[in-house]
Amino acid sequence: MGESEVKVIGKWSSPYAMRVKIALRIKSIEHEHFEETLNPKSDLLLKSNPVYARVPVLIHHGKPISESLFIVEYIDETWSNNNSPSILPSDPYDRAIARFWATYIDEKWFPSMKSIITVETEEEREPYYKVMEEVVERVEEAFGKCSKGKPFFGGDSVGFLDIAFGSFLGWLHVTESLYGRKVLVEAKAPSLVKWAERFADDPAVKGLIPDHDKLLEISKPLQIKWRALAAVGKKY
Amino acid sequence: MASSSDNEEVRVLGKWASPFSNRIDLALKLKGVPYKYSEEDLANKSLDLLKYNPVHKKVPVLVHNGNSIAESLVILEYIDEVWNNNNNHAFLPQDPYHRALARFWCKTLDDKILPAIWNACWSDEKGREKAVEEALEALKILQDELKDKKFFGGETIGLVDIAANFIGYWVSILQEIAGLELLTIEKFPKLYEWSQEYINHPVIKEGLPPRDELFAFFKASAKK
Numbered sequence: 001m002g003e004s005e006v007k008v009i010g011k012w013s014s015p016y017a018m019r020v021k022i023a024l025r026i027k028s029i030e031h032e033h034f035e036e037t038l039n040p041k042s043d044l045l046l047k048s049n050p051v052y053a054r055v056p057v058l059i060h061h062g063k064p065i066s067e068s069l070f071i072v073e074y075i076d077e078t079w080s081n082n083n084s085p086s087i088l089p090s091d092p093y094d095r096a097i098a099r100f101w102a103t104y105i106d107e108k109w110f111p112s113m114k115s116i117i118t119v120e121t122e123e124e125r126e127p128y129y130k131v132m133e134e135v136v137e138r139v140e141e142a143f144g145k146c147s148k149g150k151p152f153f154g155g156d157s158v159g160f161l162d163i164a165f166g167s168f169l170g171w172l173h174v175t176e177s178l179y180g181r182k183v184l185v186e187a188k189a190p191s192l193v194k195w196a197e198r199f200a201d202d203p204a205v206k207g208l209i210p211d212h213d214k215l216l217e218i219s220k221p222l223q224i225k226w227r228a229l230a231a232v233g234k235k236y
Numbered sequence: 237m238a239s240s241s242d243n244e245e246v247r248v249l250g251k252w253a254s255p256f257s258n259r260i261d262l263a264l265k266l267k268g269v270p271y272k273y274s275e276e277d278l279a280n281k282s283l284d285l286l287k288y289n290p291v292h293k294k295v296p297v298l299v300h301n302g303n304s305i306a307e308s309l310v311i312l313e314y315i316d317e318v319w320n321n322n323n324n325h326a327f328l329p330q331d332p333y334h335r336a337l338a339r340f341w342c343k344t345l346d347d348k349i350l351p352a353i354w355n356a357c358w359s360d361e362k363g364r365e366k367a368v369e370e371a372l373e374a375l376k377i378l379q380d381e382l383k384d385k386k387f388f389g390g391e392t393i394g395l396v397d398i399a400a401n402f403i404g405y406w407v408s409i410l411q412e413i414a415g416l417e418l419l420t421i422e423k424f425p426k427l428y429e430w431s432q433e434y435i436n437h438p439v440i441k442e443g444l445p446p447r448d449e450l451f452a453f454f455k456a457s458a459k460k
Contacts, residue, residue, distance in 0.1 A: 051344055051377060063333055070339045077332040092317040093303050099310045104291065138291060 006031035007059040009045055011038065013218055015110065015167040016068035017056040018208050022163050023072045023087055025204045027079040069102055072163060085157040094146070098153070101142050102164035108135050109168055116175050117219060118226040125179065132183045139165060140189040147191075151198050158204045166199040170210045174219050177212070246271035247299040249285055251278065252445050253453045255350075255402040256308040257296040262398050262443040263312050263327070267319040309342050312395060327395040341381060341388065342399040349374040350402050353418060357410040358458075371418050378403065379427040386433060393437060403427070404434035405444050409451050413458050 006024070008031050010017030024031055036045055036055050048057045048064035057064050058071045060078070065071050076087035089095050112128040112135070119125055146153045146161060153161035176182050186193050199205055246264065248271050250257030264271050276285050276295050288304035289297045297304055298311045300318070305311050316327040328335050356364070356371035378400070382388060388396035397404075403419065408431070411418045421428040434440055 051348070060333070065333065065336045065340070067340050067343060070336045070343075073339070074332050074336040077335065092314055093300075093305070095317070096305045096310050096314040099313065100305065100307050103307055103310065 005061060007034060009034045009036050009048060009055055009057040011036050011055050013210050013215060014055050015171060018167040019068040019163045020056045020058055020071050021208050022204050023075040026087060027075055027084045029079060088160050098160045101161050105164050113171055113175050117223050118230055136183050136189050140192050143191050158202050162199055169196055170215055173212055174215045177216055244301055248273050249276050249297040250295045251276055253450060255406050258401055259308045259398050260296045260298060260311055262401060262440060263315045265439050265443045267315060267325050269319055312398060338395045341396045345399050349378055353407055357414040375419060375424055379424050382426055382430055404431045410454060413455050
């Protein structure tokens with residue numbers, strides 16, 4: 001399979017783009033990477049994802065697919081027979097549970113992290129920390145049920161929910177560095193803390209979590225941008 | 237996965253006026269799956285609701301053989317996967333690309349299109365013009381996706397059609413109450429035509445809540 005058949009429009013700092021990279025690695029699919037600048041948005045991005053103009057986008061045989069979790073499902077379904085592990089569980093109920101938690105994470109997790117970085121005071125950050133702590137508590141419980149004693153949400157290998165949650169570890173560490181407050185802690189989430197280490201070390205993931213210092217460096221300009229958007233009442 | 241049998245218990249916890257809850261009624265009816273329905277009072281949540289959806293405490297919830305699932309789009313895919321004996325009633329196609337597209341449009345309906353229309357219908361004087369503009373933009377992108385198809389699913393009702401019940405049915409009621417013209421035959425002829433095919437589809441027709449009751453429900457909400 002030629003490299004140019006699979007193209008990913010991504011961004012090194014994007015947790016959503018990271019999900020796609022992990023999935024392609026699990027399936028051993030080579031691809032061409034297009035680093036999106038977002039400022040301005042590339043013609044390729046505008047053409048490939050006209051509704052949202054955001055990364056990631058997977059382009060396969062010239063056809064674009066958007067939304068990270070749907071791209072992951074697409075990858076799992078398209079390359080289902082090449083002797084690589086499955087990403088989604090096989091049982092419909094387990095699949096529903098995985099999708100439920102992935103949706104929950106997308107609604108609550110990164111938006112809270114973004115808000116923590118954007119708002120100005122410790123007092124304003126507090127409610128978002130509360131949300132993150134609740135997420136950690138629930139996902140810790142979900143881990144117990146999904147993993148069934150195995151190392152990952154997906155069982156023996158990195159699966160859908162591992163990818164959905166683990167892709168945020170880089171940014172999680174940034175919020176911890178910025179404000180010195182941790183939410184993924186041994187006392188509250190012993191299984192997740194160990195899982196996070198396993199996840200980061202897994203061959204499918206290794207090297208894909210963005211460098212901490214580089215993320216920290218861009219967090220400043222991003223904070224400025226997000227604060228400016230918030231000031232004019234725009235969603236940041 | 238084993239085919240459905242008489243011993244399987246399927247329960248739905250829902251709210252009759254909610255399009256999200258209604259999606260599940262439509263899906264189960266399209267699959268010909270019998271189920272027990274419980275009307276939930278969200279101001280007075282039942283023990284079952286708290287037990288089966290502890291995370292969000294919202295409807296709809298599907299309970300199948302004691303296992304509960306929440307989030308309407310997640311439930312729809314589950315229903316499609318479990319009751320998959322008869323290809324005629326498949327909500328999603330087999331082809332991964334078109335499956336990804338269908339999922340994308342379901343999410344876009346929920347994240348972008350429904351909120352835009354909802355906001356327009358409930359907007360106050362100040363925000364009205366902008367909200368209406370956004371709602372019309374949202375309807376346009378949806379119509380562009382429909383293209384010349386009879387349904388979003390092609391010749392038959394698909395996942396996107398089920399998810400778009402709000403567009404097919406609720407919008408006409410809400411826009412009338414708000415005194416707005418959003419989905420009209422003049423503005424969006426193809427989408428309007430789709431909505432008529434949709435609400436006249438034999439199974440969908442039986443599954444939608446009665447128009448006059450829905451109208452009265454939202455009119456009463458508008459007064460508050």
